[in-house]
Amino acid sequence: MPELPEVETIRRTLIEHVKDLKIEGIKLIWPSAVCGWEDKAFEDLVTGRRIRTIDRRGKYLLIRLDEDLTLIAHMRMTGRLNYYPDLREPEKHTHVVFRLEHGEVHFSDVRKFGRIQAIPTPLCFSGSSLGKLGPEPLEADFTPAVLKDRFGKKKVFLKAALLDQTVLAGMGNIYVDESLFLAGLSPDRRVDTLSEEEFSKLHQAIQSVLQAGIDAQGTSFRDYRDANGEKGMFEEDLQVYGRGGKPCHVCGQTLERVRLAGRTTVYCARCQR
Structure with a gap:
């Protein structure tokens, strides 16, 4: 998608x-x-x-x-x-x-x-x-405090919260998995357990991953093409998404592939505690 x-x-x-x-x-x-x-x-x-x-x-x-x-x-x-x-x-x-x-x-x-x-x-x-829709994650007024406020008092997994378009607009399976890896947070971590420092890391990771995706003109696994019919190149930079069972690029541990929030989720159990 x-x-x-x-x-x-x-x-x-x-x-x-x-x-x-x-x-x-x-x-x-x-x-x-x-x-x-x-x-x-x-x-x-x-x-x-x-x-x-x-x-x-x-x-x-x-x-x-x-x-x-x-x-x-x-x-x-x-x-x-x-x-x-x-x-x-x-x-x-x-x-x-x-x-x-x-x-x-x-x-x-x-x-x-x-x-x-x-x-x-x-x-x-x-x-x-x-x-x-929730706020735009690349706008200047989207801050760690706004992210925390959008999560509110939810007691759901991070993966589910970030896929919720009323919480944050534009995120999907690819960029949620990649953001959580960059932030070092497990996708099955409950949102109400995050510290202020972790909110800051997650906020920064979301913005970094989305901007990198734009710079690479998106990810083309199957159907996606831009208006000129060209593929995106972000697939070459993926750390976890679509790599279940393969070694983590950072620590070498085999990446886990599980089902969360109704979606296939890939993460590193060592890097994302």
Whole structure:
């Protein structure tokens, strides 16, 4: 699933091509991939509008159109937004084609979980799930104190708390495992047992790992590609994620692979006490 670094990379690579371009037409191959607003069809709302900019909130892309309309795109497990400079025959799993003044944007999704919702810009947060998201972990006002406050008095595992999008926006399985390894914290540690120093280490690890992921343009194990169809390179830097049963890069101990919070989790029992 694309997480914060992957979605941010898609945002950066897509805006380079589409800023200020008019959407001249839409081809809906699988209509359930999109959602209009009230009784207005998606294609009627969107056709003829210009793309002004693209923002990101957690794992969501916010494609800002003129006349106060926003497209909220969520990639879910296998969604992609690819830009093509010329007309392109849709691939097998392409569900929506946005025909622009110059080129096309194709929304594809093998597993059909991703969605693009059209919504009036003033209602973006009150009228969608965006309003429930926790803080952005790379913003300047996200501090160790804020992280501690978001955890509150929860008595759950760190892994579960960090996957909760209402606690912190944008984190997923990859970057949670990597952050906990860098912080030296076990994923089955209860959040209410952390010291002030450990909150500080975890905060720093989250920001460091996410920024490294962005710098490497994300992690491409299977489906993820940026808007140009390019893979991310962060896989080469992974310390624990996807490496269960292999030796720890730091201490050499075999990495543990367990199930926590409904997700496969990999960690080093020696480095993460």
